[in-house]
Amino acid sequence: MRSDQTRAMRVADRELLGLHAQGNPLAFDELLRRHRDRMWRLALRTLDDPEDAADAVQEACLSAFRAAGRFRGDAAVSTWLHRIVINACWDRARRNAVRAAVPLSEEAAEGQLPDPADAGGLALDVQSALARLSFDQRAALVLIDMLGFTVKDASRVLGIKPATVKSRCVRGRARLAPLLAQHRSVRA
CATH class of the missing domain: 1.10.1740.10 (RNA polymerase sigma factor, region 2, helix turn helix motif)
Known part of the structure; x- marks a missing residue:
């Protein structure tokens, strides 16, 4: 054995x-x-x-x-x-x-994230922001940006064309940007 x-x-x-x-x-x-x-x-x-x-x-x-x-x-x-x-x-x-x-709180319904100090930092804010994306956008972003898949491999995993993966990533990142903007100004 x-x-x-x-x-x-x-x-x-x-x-x-x-x-x-x-x-x-x-x-x-x-x-x-x-x-x-x-x-x-x-x-x-x-x-x-x-x-x-x-x-x-x-x-x-x-x-x-x-x-x-x-x-x-x-x-x-x-x-x-x-x-x-x-x-x-x-x-x-x-x-x-x-x-x-x-039902969402009034702040959540308006798309505002809690103060980063209250949320426990960037990782929690990223998870919270990702949760606001559609499943399709979130899956593409997780594969490409978090797990390091190539666009070609991500397209195989998702069963869609590479151009669709790119499109979902672009749209997802655009939706994430305002939700995570406070972290950009903190790091600069």
Whole structure:
């Protein structure tokens, strides 16, 4: 068993997926070990809720586990996994949109963020501002600006054209700029 674990460490993602599809019990565990942190960050930043993100990642892992035999190899395994995470996030976001809405405070309805000192700093303000974007814009920005994907890879994950990824990023950044403007003047 130890030799199987050592061998799994040297095997490419594509081969691990094939080994899993053939019934190797260690292959999928190794694949998830390699990619779980980025899958988690993608879900958390896309959904902005740890419980929803955990559920989305779990759903994505189950989907990937079941669909491994249908992997066509058109993209990298990591891209395929991230696409499954985005789909799970999308499903969760749609389900959450059906829930009863909670009324916003007057300040929130006007699009004003709380004082950075009260919000706990830039990271909380960025999360809060990201939450105000549409799911499509948020997903594109998280992939490109936070996880470092190329536009080409992000387009594969999202299942859209590269030009659409660029457009969503431009529009998302334009919406974020006024929400995060106070941090620009503080840093200067």
